[in-house]
Amino acid sequence: MGRHAAPARRRAAGRARTPLWPFLLSFVLIAVAVAGGLALHQSRTEAEQPAAAGPKTPDIDLAARSAAVDKVLKRRSAAVLQDDEAAFLADIDPANQSLVARQRILFTNLKQFGFAKLAYQQLSQQYDDAVTTKYGPSTYLVAVAMTYQIRGIDSVPVRSMLGYTFSERAAGKWTLVSDQDLDKRLPRGSHEEAWDTGDVLVKRAARVLVVVEKGQQQLATKLIGIATSAVKAVSKNWPGGWTGSGVVIALDDKIVRGADYTVPKNAEDALAMATWVYRTLPGEVSGEGERADSYVVINPHNRTRIDARTLAHEFTHVATAPYGAYAPRWLVEGAATYVEFLPMDGAQDLALPKYRQEVRTKYLAKAKSLPADAVFFQHPDSSYPLSWLAVDYLFERFGGTEVATLYQELAALGTNQAERDRIMTEHVGLTEAALFRALKTAAAS
Incomplete structure (x- = not known):
């Protein structure tokens, strides 16, 4: 997309399920800002x-x-x-x-x-x-x-x-x-807020705010519980600690903020979307707008499938939203999936060693590179596991602090492949291509 639109990132549900792994699938959208000819400057005399x-x-x-x-x-x-x-x-x-x-x-x-x-x-x-x-x-x-x-x-x-x-x-x-x-x-994604949709109920807990339809107390209470667990998980597991808050919007409306569940593919596969919240609006300071945070919007069709791991994935996007828009998608989604899969209070631990081996055998063996931005969501069944494997490798070899620092710089400055390779080489001594080769070598050993 052009510089006037922020790139969209989606996570679609995989249809094939492995008996070794309870795939906890969510959907992330960084809302596309389309100015539509509307000038965003203060009124003139x-x-x-x-x-x-x-x-x-x-x-x-x-x-x-x-x-x-x-x-x-x-x-x-x-x-x-x-x-x-x-x-x-x-x-x-x-x-x-x-x-x-x-x-x-x-x-x-x-x-x-x-x-x-x-x-x-x-x-x-x-x-x-x-x-x-x-x-x-x-x-x-x-x-x-x-x-x-x-x-x-x-x-x-x-x-x-x-x-x-x-x-x-x-x-x-x-x-x-x-x-x-x-x-x-x-502009898409910078209006149609939760308070614009009709009668709502807002429920709070520490570092959590949930919005549901008026009268849906039971749903609000459930979401408060799993959102609280997810906030604690991201705070504990994201390097340096995350001190932000999680907003969860679970309304009957199919278009809220940057989330659009009228699109058939979204309606069928999506669980939730993390939508940008703007410190400056698209067109004011930059074409994309300056991000401050993200609010999570749940797909009304798949509300019953939301759990703490799903929200931990989305809240990792919330935690990293202020970094910028230019990190490669394998890192964006791989980092969120990495946190999602870690041990979490109230959730059954996952068989990560078995899953790691399965990803190597089922996906890495057939892949020729890390998932590219342009085709990432065309092959979500393989893109997400491979992205998780790459981030898992980075955390294991270089540690969380280095991964978080790498993410921040790529998100802020990784506008093209040359910049991405420069930044990765500076931080971990590997280009994206070299990282893929390292994954292959680790699998072979």
């Missing part, structure tokens, strides 16, 4: 707008409009933090009953998350003749950045996107008349 930017409304004081809308947005964020539903709904068009109902649900959802910080910021004005025709000449369609930090979950403030339509219903009084007009033009 009329004098700064290019002549062909869109229709002008000279009778509207743009500076006054910007200031008025800023006040609306500040009232809304303050209302959530202060648990004031009336203030949150005060600037909504009362004649639009469906909008009022959606926003009331949104408020109820938002207050459950426990934000330490919450703010809304106008970005760029958008233009749509149909929307202007519907709401009148004063229509103001604007992309909005939501900056938030969930208390005890997000280590730094992160950003999401939404789109609002305002109209001047009285002199200087700007009213929110729609919250859906920009949905299809917003």
